[in-house]
Amino acid sequence: MELAAYADYAVRLVNSEEPERGTDALVSVEAVRSLFASGDSRGARLADESDLPRLRGVRTRLRAVFVAAAEGDEVRGVDLLNSLLVEYPVSPLVSGHDYLDESGKPRWHLHLADNAPTAAANFTAVACMGLAIHLTELGADRLGICQAAPCRNAYLDTSTNRSRRYCSDRCATRANVAAYRARKRLEAAAAAGAAAALTTPG
Numbered sequence: 076m077e078l079a080a081y082a083d084y085a086v087r088l089v090n091s092e093e094p095e096r097g098t099d100a101l102v103s104v105e106a107v108r109s110l111f112a113s114g115d116s117r118g119a120r121l122a123d124e125s126d127l128p129r130l131r132g133v134r135t136r137l138r139a140v141f142v143a144a145a146e147g148d149e150v151r152g153v154d155l156l157n158s159l160l161v162e163y164p165v166s167p168l169v170s171g172h173d174y175l176d177e178s179g180k181p182r183w184h185l186h187l188a189d190n191a192p193t194a195a196a197n198f199t200a201v202a203c204m205g206l207a208i209h210l211t212e213l214g215a216d217r218l219g220i221c222q223a224a225p226c227r228n229a230y231l232d233t234s235t236n237r238s239r240r241y242c243s244d245r246c247a248t249r250a251n252v253a254a255y256r257a258r259k260r261l262e263a264a265a266a267a268g269a270a271a272a273l274t275t276p277g
Contacts, residue, residue: 078185079212081205084110086229088130088202089138090242095225101131107194118201122194129195133159137202141229144210144218152215156207163199166190223250 087110091101100106107122107130136159143152165188171181187204191197209231210218217232219239223246232239241247 078187079205079208081187081201082209082231083205084112084198084202085137085140085206086231088134088198089141089229092131092134092138093225093227095227099131101127101134103127107198110198111194118188118191118194118197120194121191121197126193126195126198129193130198133163133195133199133202137206138229140206141218141220144215145220147216149215152218153210156203156210159199159203160207163191163196163203165200165204221246223247 088101091106091110092099101110104122104124104126107126108119110130111119136155140152140155140159143149143155168186168190169183170186171183176182188197188200191200206218213233214237216237219230219232219242221228221230221242222240223242226242226246228242228246230239230242241250
């Protein structure tokens with residue numbers, strides 16, 4: 076996996092809670108395991124009950140990174156991410172397991188947190204490093220919070236013109252439909268006001 080792709084770990088963790096809707100999917104060890112990518116079996120195997128409060132705390136801090144970036148406060152977002160990187164350092168190892176080229180030789184690649192003592196530490200180190208790579212390569216303004224209320228999910232903007240405003244096509248459609256209906260209501264109210272003015276005696 077490319078290191079920048081680990082930024083998706085951060086998005087997955089942040090979006091395991093929807094504060095505006097009062098929902099939280101991070102309620103079991105199985106939910107912790109499901110956060111990991113399918114090939115990241117060691118991190119998932121470490122998961123136990125103690126990881127739930129740890130990851131909920133990290134989730135709050137990562138959401139603050141996305142919110143700061145989305146609000147244009149890049150320095151604060153970077154400071155918040157740096158504090159996580161210091162607290163959850165990566166321990167990179169070169170690995171070749173499960174990846175063989177045509178000649179049967181390993182395709183060497185980096186694993187970022189195979190020495191982490193807990194699933195939460197493993198996941199957080201990988202998520203924060205991936206987010207840091209994404210941010211430094213593409214810019215802090217590529218970290219967003221969905222503008223379709225009440226969603227507020229985090230997303231990574233990979234659009235060519237930095238124009239993304241929603242976490243998904245579903246939210247974009249919902250926001251566009253709501254905006255269209257609001258315009259129609261305003262037009263109808265304006266038309267009703269104009270008609271009333273015409274029929275009111277001067």
